[in-house]
Structure formats: structure tokens, C-alpha cells
Amino acid sequence: MTEGHGDDIYRYGASAVRYNFSSNILCGVDHTPLMRHLASCSEAVTNYPEPVPAALERQLAHEAGVEPDCVTVTNGATEAIYLIAGAMEGMTSAVLQPTFSEYADACTLYRHHIVNCMSLHDIPAEAAVVWICNPGNPCGRVIDKAVLDGLVTRRGDAVFVIDQAYADYTILPVMTAAEAVDYDNVILLNSLTKRFSVPGLRIGYATGAAALLDRMRARRMPWSVNGPAIEAARFLLGRKQEYAIDARTMHEEALRLSDGLRRLGVAVEPTDCNFMLCCLPEGSSRSLKEWLIERHGILIRDASNFYGLTPAHFRVAVQGRQADDILINAVGQWMSLSL
Amino acid sequence: MTEGHGDDIYRYGASAVRYNFSSNILCGVDHTPLMRHLASCSEAVTNYPEPVPAALERQLAHEAGVEPDCVTVTNGATEAIYLIAGAMEGMTSAVLQPTFSEYADACTLYRHHIVNCMSLHDIPAEAAVVWICNPGNPCGRVIDKAVLDGLVTRRGDAVFVIDQAYADYTILPVMTAAEAVDYDNVILLNSLTKRFSVPGLRIGYATGAAALLDRMRARRMPWSVNGPAIEAARFLLGRKQEYAIDARTMHEEALRLSDGLRRLGVAVEPTDCNFMLCCLPEGSSRSLKEWLIERHGILIRDASNFYGLTPAHFRVAVQGRQADDILINAVGQWMSLSL
Numbered sequence: 001m002t003e004g005h006g007d008d009i010y011r012y013g014a015s016a017v018r019y020n021f022s023s024n025i026l027c028g029v030d031h032t033p034l035m036r037h038l039a040s041c042s043e044a045v046t047n048y049p050e051p052v053p054a055a056l057e058r059q060l061a062h063e064a065g066v067e068p069d070c071v072t073v074t075n076g077a078t079e080a081i082y083l084i085a086g087a088m089e090g091m092t093s094a095v096l097q098p099t100f101s102e103y104a105d106a107c108t109l110y111r112h113h114i115v116n117c118m119s120l121h122d123i124p125a126e127a128a129v130v131w132i133c134n135p136g137n138p139c140g141r142v143i144d145k146a147v148l149d150g151l152v153t154r155r156g157d158a159v160f161v162i163d164q165a166y167a168d169y170t171i172l173p174v175m176t177a178a179e180a181v182d183y184d185n186v187i188l189l190n191s192l193t194k195r196f197s198v199p200g201l202r203i204g205y206a207t208g209a210a211a212l213l214d215r216m217r218a219r220r221m222p223w224s225v226n227g228p229a230i231e232a233a234r235f236l237l238g239r240k241q242e243y244a245i246d247a248r249t250m251h252e253e254a255l256r257l258s259d260g261l262r263r264l265g266v267a268v269e270p271t272d273c274n275f276m277l278c279c280l281p282e283g284s285s286r287s288l289k290e291w292l293i294e295r296h297g298i299l300i301r302d303a304s305n306f307y308g309l310t311p312a313h314f315r316v317a318v319q320g321r322q323a324d325d326i327l328i329n330a331v332g333q334w335m336s337l338s339l
Numbered sequence: 340m341t342e343g344h345g346d347d348i349y350r351y352g353a354s355a356v357r358y359n360f361s362s363n364i365l366c367g368v369d370h371t372p373l374m375r376h377l378a379s380c381s382e383a384v385t386n387y388p389e390p391v392p393a394a395l396e397r398q399l400a401h402e403a404g405v406e407p408d409c410v411t412v413t414n415g416a417t418e419a420i421y422l423i424a425g426a427m428e429g430m431t432s433a434v435l436q437p438t439f440s441e442y443a444d445a446c447t448l449y450r451h452h453i454v455n456c457m458s459l460h461d462i463p464a465e466a467a468v469v470w471i472c473n474p475g476n477p478c479g480r481v482i483d484k485a486v487l488d489g490l491v492t493r494r495g496d497a498v499f500v501i502d503q504a505y506a507d508y509t510i511l512p513v514m515t516a517a518e519a520v521d522y523d524n525v526i527l528l529n530s531l532t533k534r535f536s537v538p539g540l541r542i543g544y545a546t547g548a549a550a551l552l553d554r555m556r557a558r559r560m561p562w563s564v565n566g567p568a569i570e571a572a573r574f575l576l577g578r579k580q581e582y583a584i585d586a587r588t589m590h591e592e593a594l595r596l597s598d599g600l601r602r603l604g605v606a607v608e609p610t611d612c613n614f615m616l617c618c619l620p621e622g623s624s625r626s627l628k629e630w631l632i633e634r635h636g637i638l639i640r641d642a643s644n645f646y647g648l649t650p651a652h653f654r655v656a657v658q659g660r661q662a663d664d665i666l667i668n669a670v671g672q673w674m675s676l677s678l
Contacts, residue, residue, distance in 0.1 A: 005387070005390060009387070010386070010387070010388070010389045010394075014382050031385060034384065036378065038378065039374050039375065039377060043539070044539045045370055045374070045377075045537050045540055046370060046536060046537070046538070047348050047349070047353065047362075047539055048348070048349070049539055050349045055349075075414060075562075076562055078562060078563075082560050102560070102561070109558060197385060198384050198385070199385070199387040199566075200382070200383045200387065200388055200565060200566025200567065201384055202562055202566075219448060221418065221420075221445070222344060222441070223417060226414075226539060226541040226568055227540065228540070228565070228567040229565055229567075232384070
């Protein structure tokens with residue numbers, strides 16, 4: 001779908017949004033060095049980019065300790081999702097719900113038979129492709145690593161597409177690139193979006209056994225990742241330490257925010273990350289969202305359009321102690337008003 | 340295909356290339372204001388772009404004097420080509436050859452029956468889609484407007500995909516956006532790449548009747564055009580006068596360069612643009628290309644992989660009187676060496 005995703009800040013104008021809880025991406029990262037670097041890279045604008053970003057793929061593969069042909073860089077993880085769905089055209093796909101809507105959308109485009117599963121136990125024997133977001137979105141839960149490893153091993157007949165976009169936002173263990181490559185039935189999806197807080201750039205990548213990636217690579221169009229995105233990615237990967245994410249502290253703050261919202265009567269699901277799924281005891285998240293943006297300049301993610309969720313569901317990501325308290329107070333104010 | 344296109348400057352490193360004749364894109368455009376603007380747009384990096392670049396679409400539609408839903412912005416014209424081929428899956432496609440290879444590649448991916456045509460007269464009655472690059476690439480010829488209009492009208496049963504990427508490089512008349520919208524069987528492809536000399540950004544767009552574009556829009560993935568590309572496009576469109584292209588002067592220089600190469604014994608096809616298709620009397624363009632880059636830092640486009648062309652074909656675009664004379668002298672030197 002091209003509408004209905006989170007971080008719809010463009011609808012309201014950046015100036016109307018003082019606190020953006022809608023995006024589960026770190027706030028407050030200083031991109032001055034990156035912007036300065038991009039300003040100096042006029043060749044990234046005046047020359048064609050590489051048809052496929054091979055130099056960046058080598059850099060990511062080197063970092064992950066895998067062979068270069070085990071990494072495919074894409075225009076955001078979203079392009080990888082569409083390439084995989086196209087390569088697996090018409091197959092039966094199990095989608096672990098609720099989750100990012102693009103897995104099912106891409107599978108629909110390529111005429112998959114889609115089975116929506118609310119738990120790993122529901123994955124049907126006939127599933128040829130299994131789509132799992134881990135850590136999950138919108139819940140922020142991480143699947144126990146041994147459980148997932150066991151499933152991938154047991155179901156060697158199915159391809160597991162495991163989207164680890166949020167892996168840097170948890171301290172719990174997730175699958176490594178090397179482990180994914182060793183399986184011949186796993187494609188890991190990653191993105192620089194969350195790791196470096198650059199959702200505007202659209203740089204994702206898939207990691208897996210070369211033969212598996214070849215099936216999606218056969219469908220690639222040239223130049224899908226533009227010059228500034230490639231330049232920015234190479235710059236950021238060279239400065240990883242400066243972009244280190246303190247997942248532990250963020251998670252502690254997420255627990256504090258959860259508690260604060262729960263005390264208001266909001267049901268908050270347990271999370272292993274910096275964001276959490278919430279459910280209002282009454283009223284709609286849509287109405288809460290409109291009120292918060294108008295009255296407080298606070299943007300939240302109306303989560304009602306996730307499969308299996310209700311009009312009362314919304315998602316927020318921690319934005320720092322002070323901002324989080326402002327959110328708690330504002331939600332409390334709205335709830336007392338609507339009673 | 341992801342390899343074999345022109346402007347493979349990334350293979351040699353920008354520093355090895357002193358004269359880039361391989362890309363038919365204007366050289367020497369001063370992008371300082373654009374780069375300064377991009378440096379100031381950190382929100383284009385820190386926020387998600389619009390899922391579809393609707394604001395940019397409205398701007399382009401307004402400029403062209405058509406309704407907003409008659410314009411679809413894509414990740415380069417290449418994404419439009421793949422979306423159209425997907426929407427017309429399995430149909431019979433006529434491709435006017437020799438031309439940009441992505442039309443046939445996209446049609447192959449989506450299992451079209453492809454008929455390669457060397458002239459407009461060869462287009463078979465059963466063609467449901469007709470792919471025409473006008474002005475043509477690699478030849479730089481413009482189809483007589485009355486002839487093309489007549490064909491589009493007569494063949495109302497077929498969809499004409501007319502790629503006008505090079506329209507700003509000729510003074511001859513081509514189809515306008517308003518004309519394309521009035522037909523219900525034309526999709527015009529355009530790009531900011533050539534108009535503003537920004538191949539690194541990947542901003543293309545399709546113009547046509549809304550119902551026709553809806554078929555490709557149904558296949559779009561979100562965020563395919565990234566934040567810096569959208570920001571740059573909006574900036575450039577607001578400064579059109581500063582990027583005015585002197586197609587007449589460039590064409591005069593193209594005729595001079597053609598004459599110079601012909602005097603050496605190179606066969607040069609007539610062109611209406613700033614670039615031209617050449618054919619060596621003996622030896623291969625591949626060998627000429629390697630020699631030119633090593634000895635003179637000159638990059639040309641080996642055109643041997645265009646459908647219907649031979650190992651002796653290459654393409655060059657004018658780079659200004661002085662550089663063009665250096666090319667003529669260098670080609671002459673190579674030809675005398677290899678005799």
C-alpha cells in the first residue's frame with residue numbers, strides 16, 4: 001500500500017509536529033557531518049550511480065563477514081520485499097501478523113496464496129514462504145532465538161524472509177548474517193533506516209545464501225538506489241561508532257513509558273524494543289491522533305490498519321524522558337476529556 | 340539488464356575520466372546551488388519521504404498544464420518502464436530498435452511476447468504495447484511528429500509508451516503532455532536526468548490519461564523515490580530558466596563533430612540531438628574504448644550491445660568544441676595506429 005504507513009509527518013508539515021512518536025526511529029541524531037559530506041559529493045548527482053550498488057554490497061558483506069554475493073542492496077528493504085515476492089510468484093506465503101503491511105501487499109501483487117498467522121504455531125505445512133518481522137512491528141517483541149532457529153531448521157522446505165529492521169533496537173539476540181547464509185532457506189532483511197536514523201534515504205539490504213539471493217537479483221532493475229543514498233550509506237558505515245545505539249537505555253525508557261500509559265488505563269503490550277503497541281480502553285486512536293497533533297503537536301501511529309488490530313490500537317516509540325512525559329500527560333488529558 | 344549501460348564511469352573512477360563522451364547528458368552544469376540546497380534539507384534524510392511523491396506530481400502536472408492524476412513520478416523512468424511492463428504482463432510488445440535495453444528487459448521479466456522492429460512500418464498488427472524512444476537512443480533521431488501522431492491515432496488499440504528522455508536535446512517538435520493525456524493510449528516517459536543533468540538522483544515521471552496510469556500505479560511500492568531526490572526535483576523545477584538547454588547550439592556542434600569523425604572514415608548516422616551513433620570502418624569499439632580511456636582519459640559508449648548493432652558501433656555526445664576536437668584527434672590517432 002502507498003498510504004496508511006507510520007510517520008505520515010508529510011501530511012501535517014514538519015513544523016506542526018513537535019514530538020514525533022509515530023516513527024519507531026531514533027530521534028535527535030545529529031546528521032550535520034552526513035549532510036556536509038553529501039554537499040561535497042556533487043558526482044553523486046552528476047554521474048549515474050552504479051547500476052547495482054556493488055561497492056556498497058562489498059562493504060556490507062565485509063562488515064558482516066560473508067561473501068559479497070551474499071548481500072544485495074535495495075531501495076529500502078521494501079524493494080527487497082517486492083523482489084522476493086516476485087521471485088516466489090504464486091506460492092503460498094505465511095505472514096506472521098500483525099506486521100508491516102508490505103509483505104502481504106507484495107504477495108498480493110504477485111498472486112501468492114496468503115495465510116495470515118497470529119503465532120508461529122499457525123504456520124501451515126504448505127507454506128513455501130514465511131514472512132516474519134523480528135523484532136516485530138508494531139509490538140516490538142523478539143522471538144526466542146532457539147525457537148526461530150529450530151523452526152527454520154525443521155521447515156527446510158520453506159524460505160524464511162526475516163525482516164530485522166529493528167534489530168539494533170533490542171539487546172536480545174537475533175540471527176546473524178553468517179547464520180542466515182549458512183541456512184539455505186533464509187533471507188534476512190536489514191536497513192540503514194533504523195540503524196542510522198535515515199528513513200529518507202531508502203537503503204535496505206538482503207543477506208542470505210547466494211543461490212537464494214540470485215532469484216531476487218534476476219528481477220532487479222538498474223539504478224534503483226540513487227547516488228546520494230549510496231554515498232550516504234558508505235559514509236555512515238565508516239562511522240558506525242558515532243551512531244552507536246543504546247538499546248538498553250531505550251528499552252528501560254520504553255518500560256517507563258509503558259508503565260505511565262498503563263497507569264492511565266491504556267493496555268500496553270510487552271516490548272523488547274523502544275516502541276510499543278497500545279490499546280485505548282475506549283475511543284479511537286484516530287480521534288486521539290487528531291487531537292494530539294492539533295493540541296500538542298504530538299504525532300502518534302494510528303495502528304488500526306494493522307491486520308488483526310482494532311480502531312483502539314496505536315503505536316508509539318520513546319522520544320526521551322521529557323517528551324515521553326509530555327505524551328503521557330497529553331494522553332491522560334484526552335482520556336479525561338472523552339470520559 | 341544491470342550491466343552494459345552507458346556512462347560506466349564508476350568502472351574507471353571519476354579521476355581517470357577527463358572527458359566523458361559516454362553519457363548523452365550535458366556536461367559542465369554548475370550544481371553548486373543544488374548541492375547547497377540539499378545540504379540544508381536534513382529533513383529529507385531524517386523523515387520518511389511521502390509514500391508516493393504527490394507534491395512533486397502536482398508540481399509537474401501544473402507545469403505541464405494537466406490534471407495531477409495524469410502524472411506519476413517514479414524512481415527514474417526505469418521504474419515506470421518496469422511498472423508498465425508489469426501492468427501489461429504477457430502481452431505482445433513491439434520495441435522500436437535499436438534502443439534503450441530496459442524496455443525489452445522489463446518485457447522479458449513480465450513474459451511479454453517481444454517483437455523487435457527496425458522501423459515503424461514493422462510494428463505488427465497484434466502489438467498491444469509499442470515502445471518508442473523519441474528522440475531515439477543511440478541514434479538521436481526524432482520521428483516526424485505528424486507521422487507519430489498518425490500512428491498513435493490509427494492504432495488506438497495499442498498502448499504507446501513514448502520515452503521522451505531526450506526531448507530537451509532537440510529543437511524538433513515532440514508530443515506534449517497535454518496531447519498525451521488527450522490520447523487514451525499514450526504514456527509519455529520523461530526524466531529530470533537529462534533536463535537538469537542529474538542522472539545520480541533518479542527522478543522520472545510518466546504522463547498520460549489517468550485511467551492508463553492507474554494500471555501502473557496499482558503496482559507501485561511505497562517510498563520508491565527518496566527524500567533527497569524529491570527535494571532536488573522540487574528545487575530544480577523552481578529554477579528552470581537557470582537550467583535552460585541550448586539545443587540548437589548543441590546540435591550545431593553535433594553536426595561539426597559528426598563531420599570531423601566522418602572525415603576520419605567513421606560512419607556517423609544523422610542526428611537531431613547532441614549525441615550520435617558511429618560505426619568504425621574496422622576494428623572494434625571495445626578496443627577503441629579501452630585505448631581512449633587509457634591513453635587520453637576519454638570515455639565513450641561502446642554501442643555494440645544495442646539490439647541490431649555491431650562490434651564496430653559506438654556512441655558519443657558533444658562535450659564542447661575543445662573537448663570534441665580532442666576526441667576527433669584521439670580517434671584519428673587510434674585509427675592510424677591500427678591500420
